[in-house]
Amino acid sequence: MNLLKRNYILLYTVVLLLSLLGLYNLSLRPSLPGELSVSSEGIDLTLRKNERKNLSLHPSFPDSILTLTFSVIDSFEVSQLYEVEAKIDQKRIGDEVIIRLLTGTEQKLLLISCNDFWYLFLNGILGYSFILISAIIWRKSIHLDNHSNKSSS
DSSP states (O other), X not given: OOXXXXXXXXXXXXXXXXXXXXXXXXXXXXXXXXXXXXXSSSEEEEOOHHHHTTOOOOTTSOXXXXXXXXXXXXXXXXXXXXXXXXXXXXXXXXXXXXXXXXXXXXXXXXXXXXXOHHHHHHHHHHHHHHHHHHHHHHHHHHHHHHHHHHHHO
């Protein structure tokens, strides 16, 4: 096996391992349950029904509440989504955060996984397909170079 081929296989293996490490890192990313958006009053957290059943809402909230508006998360004042995400990225899945709602009450929320199985699976397939295509192109280019070298001699 020539040096170029050995180096490419080594590079291919390193890229594949780094890709798997990236997928693992994606699987550890926490998120608040529900959808976040910015409103004029603060940050809105819209909860779907399946996300509300695991949430212990403060007794003063009716069951029909779907949107919680807050401006403080874990004693850190927030006004933009990137500030919320920066605070959440410091935590782990399963940790609790406390948000202070505009009503002045505090609500504990359990952080969930940001990415589900299918998101990770599709990212893995897409990433691996790029790596595989590059390997095929490299293989074909080596084959064409060898063929052109034999023809010119």
